[in-house]
Amino acid sequence: MATDPFQLFDEWLAGARASEPNDPEATALATADAEGRPSVRIVLLKGHGQEGFVFYTNQHSRKGDELAANPVAALLFHWKALRRQVRIEGSVSLVSGRDADAYFASRSRDSQLGAWASDQSQPLANRAEFEARYEAMRTKFEGADVPRPPHWGGYLLAPQSIEFWSDRPHRLHERRLFTRVGDGWSEGLLYP
Numbered sequence: 001m002a003t004d005p006f007q008l009f010d011e012w013l014a015g016a017r018a019s020e021p022n023d024p025e026a027t028a029l030a031t032a033d034a035e036g037r038p039s040v041r042i043v044l045l046k047g048h049g050q051e052g053f054v055f056y057t058n059q060h061s062r063k064g065d066e067l068a069a070n071p072v073a074a075l076l077f078h079w080k081a082l083r084r085q086v087r088i089e090g091s092v093s094l095v096s097g098r099d100a101d102a103y104f105a106s107r108s109r110d111s112q113l114g115a116w117a118s119d120q121s122q123p124l125a126n127r128a129e130f131e132a133r134y135e136a137m138r139t140k141f142e143g144a145d146v147p148r149p150p151h152w153g154g155y156l157l158a159p160q161s162i163e164f165w166s167d168r169p170h171r172l173h174e175r176r177l178f179t180r181v182g183d184g185w186s187e188g189l190l191y192p
Contacts, residue, residue: 083167
């Protein structure tokens with residue numbers, strides 16, 4: 001059994017990529033505002049390693065506002081076909097502009113234009129308004145590369161704890177908890 005939580009995560013993610021029918025990188029991201037009111041939504045994991053777990057978004061969105069006010073978050077991966085979950089909690093910081101530029105450049109052109117057209121999480125009068133903004137961005141950037149909007153970037157969640165949950169019969173589940181201790185990790189079990 002792996003005792004490095006990142007190695008174990010890699011093994012579990014590889015299993016999810018082989019067995020999950022859609023978006024094995026989908027993860028629930030929980031944040032809270034400055035008053036501690038929580039919110040949760042699904043984002044896509046776009047990178048991970050010893051430093052942490054990376055996702056990208058509009059920094060003026062609700063999650064961006066909440067992370068600016070309260071830079072801690074939790075991720076939850078649920079791979080139903082495997083009957084496994086991974087819970088990750090930690091502090092959040094922005095990724096470098098260079099990393100955000102590189103990821104943005106890898107997105108489809110339509111997704112790039114959508115990032116410019118959307119005032120993510122803000123009220124929208126009707127769908128036609130958004131579609132008109134999208135068409136305006138298509139015209140603006142016609143024949144040119146689409147640069148990353150200044151309000152769009154990535155976040156790195158640096159984990160303080162990572163829990164691996166495995167389903168077992170009769171709700172006798174296995175829960176392995178890794179907790180950051182200095183530069184390393186301690187490992188233990190939790191009751192189901």
